[in-house]
Amino acid sequence: MPFPSSISIHKMQQQPLSFSIFFFFFLLGFASADYLQNSDFESLPKNVTGNSSVAFVLLNENNTMPGWTFQGTVQYVTAGRGVTLPDNGHAIELGQDAKVNQSFKANGDYANYILTFSLAPCGQNCSANAKVIVSGPDNQGIFSFKQHYGKQAWQSYGQYLGLSGHEESVSLVFESQSVESEDNSTCWPLIDSLLVKAVDKLVQGKDNILLNGGFESGPEFLSNSTEGILLDSALSPVESPLRQLAVVGTIRYIDSKHFSVPHGNAAVEIVSGVSAGIHTEVSLAQGSAYNLDFTLGDANNACEGDFIVEVQAGSVVQNFTITSNGTGSAKKSSIKFEAVSSATPISFSSFTSSQTKDGIFCGPVVDDVVLLSSNSPKIAIKPSILICLLLLIVILWY
Structure with a gap:
């Protein structure tokens, strides 16, 4: 369903608050229709x-x-x-x-x-x-x-x-x-x-070049399911239920209601062992520098041990070890790299196989993957200057 145009939004703002609330819940109900x-x-x-x-x-x-x-x-x-x-x-x-x-x-x-x-x-x-x-x-x-x-x-x-x-x-x-x-x-x-x-x-945002880097766009969780959703191999990001991200092996799509999710409502747990994981390709400016930030942890499902995750960003490949006691730990990490070609691979692969004491396959959690250019200069605005700009805007407005 297309988002309302700017003209429609302007008209909505002139309507009573009750109408806006009704319209919001109408949109919500339409999006979740069975x-x-x-x-x-x-x-x-x-x-x-x-x-x-x-x-x-x-x-x-x-x-x-x-x-x-x-x-x-x-x-x-x-x-x-x-x-x-x-x-x-x-x-x-x-x-x-x-x-x-x-x-x-x-x-x-x-x-x-x-x-x-x-x-x-x-x-x-x-x-x-x-x-x-x-x-x-x-x-x-x-x-x-x-x-x-x-x-x-x-x-x-x-x-x-x-x-x-x-x-x-x-x-x-x-x-x-x-x-x-x-x-x-x-x-x-x-x-x-x-x-x-x-x-x-999905539309690329200014705060993340990577589409669906937070894994929020995927299958809908069933209300009576406490064990997440299993996603089998889908080697094409276009045909993957985890939108824009290919799946290798088997991963578990987990929700924040039943698992420890570092950011947002959903994350990925790599459960089928060595070489399983997710990957995609991103069109980047060749020769430009980029930062790949991400969070690794465990799902708070009694999965204990040392998880080794291989992370690839362009031509840079690095292993990260996460020591888990199975209670929902999470740690942010990052990789700096230079795009050597327009089609730049981004992937997360497990190097270990893990099981809980009950014999249930489990593994590392990946979430909040953010890809940004590191070439753009950051402009810092002092609070005093910002206040003056806001006052000037108010004066000109009236």
């Missing part, structure tokens, strides 16, 4: 009652799912009897040749659409084998339940869907991928708690 129908599968299929004691109900032409079309073997699942779901409610299981689809309309100007969803295995022997193919207009990914990446029996993932706008139809498709379990039975994935978020094109 694009999907029945995204948590709590609207029951036809011929299924709310007090049904049947854990798995096969969907067919007589038992259709509100908001969704489907083909193949799809079952409506109720939590319990060995099935754990994010809200202890309902989900769907994608069985043999199963595919579910929902299309929604993109709003306003072109925006990038990012999906958050939960994936769970169906059965104890299927914990490492539940796989699902997720497709959007411009991207496709294969996701599997990862053992030792959380304490819950389900996990949240983020996926970039594509760029759409002006009432274009955005199609979201989930498709099953069969695998064998430890007891030679076939395992199928459960999906639940879907959330689609629209992200406008």
